[in-house]
Amino acid sequence: MGTHNHHHDYNFSEKFQFAGIGKILSLLGIAVGVIAIVIGLMSSDHIMVERTYANLLLMGYYFTCVCAAGAFFVALQIVTQSSWSAGLIRIPQAMSSILPIASIILLIIVGLGLYSHNLYHHWNADGITDPNSPNFDKLVAGKSSFLNVPGFLIRQIIFMGTYSIFAFILAKLSYKEDLEGGLNSYKKSFKLSAIFLVIFGFTTPIWSFDTVMSLEAHWFSTMFGWYNFAAMWVSGLAAITVIVVLVKKAGYLGWVNENHLHDLGKLMFGFSIFWAYVWFAQFILIWYANMPEETVYFYKRFEPEYKPWFWLNIILNFVAPLLLLVDRDTKRKGNIMLFVSILLLCGHWLDYYVMIMPGTVDMHRGFGYIEIGTALGFVGLFTFLVMNKLSKHPLGAKHHPLLDESLHHQL
Template identity: 25%
Template sequence: MAHNGPIQLSESETRPLGDRAWPVYSLGFLLGLGGLLLAVLVAFFLPDGGRRFAFAYLVSYSFVLAITLGCLFFVLITHLFRAGWSVLVRRPAEAIAANMPVVAVLSAPILLFALLGDGQLYPWAHWDMESAQAAHAEAAAEAEAVAMEISAAQQGVELPASTRRMELNPYDQAAVDGEVVPGMHYVMGKRAWLNIPFFGLRWIFYMVVLSGIAIWYWRTSVKQDVTADAALTRKMEIFAAPAIVIYGVVITFLSFDLIMSLDPLWYSTVFGVYYFSGGMLAALSVMILTLIGLQKWGWLTHVTTEHFHDLGKLLFAFVFFWGYIAFSQYMLLWYASLPDTAYWFEMRGASTVVGRGNAWTVIVLALLFGHLLIPFAGLLSRHAKRNRAVLAFWCVWLLVFCWLDLYWVIMPMFEHRTIPVPVVELLCLVGIVGITLAGAVRTAAGHSLVPSGDPRLGESVAFHNI
């Protein structure tokens, strides 16, 4: 589309949520507090309740954080590419991203579980150097003995039962060996990174940087509503390039620390992209549902089927992208068949191809079909992207499976032999989503839901797909 310049919208089209925001804010806040209190109460009556609450909280917090970061990426990437079509749909994403300080505060329980040093959530937080060194020496002697037994077996001697322990994942192996803390000796080379003080400093750095970027874009955008200064758009476009680089580095290391370090033995260089792709999928789903809801309330009347069509195309693209990254991670690690990485998929039931599935195999199959194949087919047609009801259905569907994906990634570190009934996890989800919703609504309440001062607003209003 050609550049159409700024246009004048009526007062009714640029009015803020105002007083209508406060019932939503109050409901979200009350649901949030109630959900978290109920989660703590239910966990109290469960075996290993404190640890269960820690994992349940982490699942839903990772989900909400991924949505917030996905919205921030949408803001950055549309400025980077000077996307005129997105101006009308950008403000909800800006408000959700600007809620990053609230999301940062919600990470306090996770940080507390790490800083307590009892290893309930992050096992490496329980390991002191002296005990790790002793375990490392013991493991070296064990490895030498096992190597000798394997060599004897290759020469025709029957392999002793002790060597068959190598078929187990390192956490089962630790139970056989009677170790108090599983797999201490594997993390010796990671102690410079996986230690409590450095973890805390890194996390604060991540939250400050991401919050700073999100708030700067929010304040600049709402300032432009008043000044209509086109130079502010240019400034946001210039800053988008370095911000994208910073964002990419931070979200990669953040996902390593937040989720991958639950299992300090496992590693994957693709995991940061895996977390990002699921977060973008969930963020786009939330944006579409928010836009549909706001239109039901009488806001954003200039958002047309053309805008939903483009958002639907992005949604479809990230369905495929998530599947591509998920398969790439699985294929590369499983094909290499290294014990240091393949066990991670075995624990999660992803070894059904060789007949060694477990209770989590049903989740693997659910993700294969529900997160990739079924929505891929459902969003493929032009009609699905241009029909609000159909698009809303797929957004809700994908949000369920994005949460289930994180549940599958995280919860086997709590219990990999059975699937815990997700009561505490869903209560934590209600709690964290409620508080996050309240924060986002409060952020947006006093401002127009349309970036009325953006010089590309006219282009967005006139946008039409070919």
């Protein structure tokens, strides 16, 4: 491979200029989102208001998950001492740096969902845990030591607060490494990343149980946490890939090549299969056992307005990446990787849609501007915040101890 130092061939101090059409489109997306949400919330139709809250939860959770996946990516690369990703680490760092903002938005949404408009009515309705109330639900009352408003909010604050603190410190240490050089910051990052990964691994399933599974409090699945983790991780990888390809197209990241794209493609391919494995395992066990208390979850999703989405979910998130990324050459082409990544981001939006809507909207009979507008608003917000953050620091981690290996990376 050779050991020639290529540092002088590239300008690692270059900064991304966030301007022009990208910035305009992101601000336009935010404006469209705000208008759609305001119209939905001001509607006199109860179902429209329900749909708006459900879409806010969907996109708030998705936004936070993708940012958390950025933090997970950074920590994972440090602990595994992966060299291939050293040249593009600034992108997941930018995603993880806006995790505090995403977390605050999600906290506001779940707070409103609990108090002003009851998204979590399956376990938070009046009298549901009171034996003397006509609304008493014995099953939910049995879970009330875990499913209660103070416990729910405290867990949300602890989980998202912890993820945000680690994401912030890891990014800060990396930028400090740029200024000081040496291994001091990297060694600190290694220890912190190891601690973060243990915390993240044990708490993300509980976070998904709270935020999404408790929307249908009678039903539970021990696989649900890993199913959500797989969706989060694939979505995060797809977001990183989209940004890498678009930033390269804009003339930056000259040191990132098809070998790095290939690695991102392999991860998306592998974890799309893992996502499908967990999805299938959860589905087939419940379908085969045919227990009424379990099958009710899938029965709802087999109703006419959800059934096409239910099967399209599998096509977008398993069949498409399987067929499009199985070939070596396709994983090395920027345009194909961009297409597959956008397809997967849309696919996992649909995945969360199928998870959230049937349990939150009692009489869902529509798909329209609320769903599309809310999604565009959050995509615009994510783009604006991440790209703005990316423009604040050099694109190259010039003192990363494994950068040389990243420059020589070949597959």
